Amino acid sequence: MKSNLELFLSGNQTSANRPLPELIIEHLGGTMMYVDQPDGTRLYRVVDWVYEIKGSSAKERNTAWANLKRVIVKLGDINLDEIVYPLEIETPGGPQTTEFTTDEGLYAITQRMSDRSLVVRQVKDYLAKAGVFVDDLRTEPEQRDELMERLIAENPERAMEAIVARYRAQGKSDLWIERRIVGMQKRNKFTSALRETSASSPNYAQATNAGYQGAFNMMKDEIVAYLGLTKQQARQLRDHISEIALQGIALYETASAEKMKIMxxxxxxxxxxxxxxxxxxxxxxxMKALADYVGVDVLSGQPLLTTGE
Structure with missing residues (x-):
């Protein structure tokens, strides 16, 4: 039997002209402060969201977020500096600096919450089915990829629903989707090897860029410029490169993981x-030889111009 929140999320209420986080908090009978920025962006106070959906019983409203924040920093999954904004607000006790984020930031933070809370589980399930669970989050791109890949390992069924829905909406074929998922699983082994063999916190971006530099003689930003990708597309770089490049990346990352472990x-x-x-x-x-033989650009997969045409 579905709970009240599940019924609410699956019902028509979510189609109302209000942001999902506000609807959820209102349904739970809680409160959440928000501020509207000059550009129209609405920011939500993080401590309120975490406190309400975790069902925290702590006397101090800040406790749940403080504990979760330590976990997130330790895992390194989310670059909090990219998604959390300290703002000064007026309180009865005087000005106070507290942290705010967008609705997407709330979704990113929710991913790292424990599933012990029924409400957290239900919110995660809804976001997955809605195709926004790990999509378009304002995190460091390589860490966003790792987060999606870790979700595959932790909860394959929920992850597959989100990933397949997202790529089908983009018009990708089932074969392309299958290969992309395999690539993510291999990437997960690579990032796991970085964590397991690191003497300190692993630098995912540095390792990823080293691979791009060795394979294509370009850093990520240069690849993005070469392919003419928008900032939004750049967040899902590997969705926009050729099949040959994807297979080559999977191969050298797999070999790198094995080498690190063998040492x-x-x-x-x-x-x-x-x-x-x-x-x-x-x-x-x-990779280059195969692309030349097929007659395509190794990175974009676009046909090469031939002389005389």
Missing amino acids: KRTLTPLEQAEIVRTCARIVAPS
């Missing part, structure tokens, strides 16, 4: 990056 010692971020760069350089000539 049986902790590695610095620089050592990890050099391993990835070396593996990418080994794979690069084969």
Whole structure:
């Protein structure tokens, strides 16, 4: 039997002309402060969202968010500086600085909450089915990819629903979707190897860029410019590169993960990056040769112009 919140989320109430976070908090009988920015963006106070949907019984409203924030920082899944904005507000006790975020930021934070709370589970399930669970979040791009890949490992069924719905909405074929999911699973093994062999906090962006540099002689920003991607498209870079490039990346990241584990010692971020760069350089000539033979650009997959035409 569905709970009241499940019925609410699956009903017509969610089609009202109000943001989903406000509808959820109102349904729960809670309160959440928000402020509207000059550009029209609405920001929500994070402590209110976390307190209400976790069903926290703590006397201090800040406690639940403070605890969750420590977990997020330790995991490194979300770059909080990118999605959380400290704002000064007036309170009965005088001016106070507290943290706000967008609705997308709330969704990103919700992902890292424990499923022990029934409300949290229901909100996660709804977001997954709505196709927004891990889509278009304002996180560091490589960490956003890792977050989606970790979700695949933690809850495959929910992750698959979100991923398949997202890519079908983009017009991707079932074969393309299947290959992309396999690539994500391989990427998950790669990021796991970075975490497990790191002497400190792994630098995912550095390792990823080392691979791009070794394989394509470009950093991520240069690839984005080369492909002419928008800022929005750049967040899902691997959705916009060729099949040959995707397969090559999966190969050198798989080899890098194996190499790091075989060394049986902790590695610095620089050592990890050099391993990835070396593996990418080994794979690069084969990618280029295949693309030339097929007659397509190795990165974009677009047909190459031939002389005389």
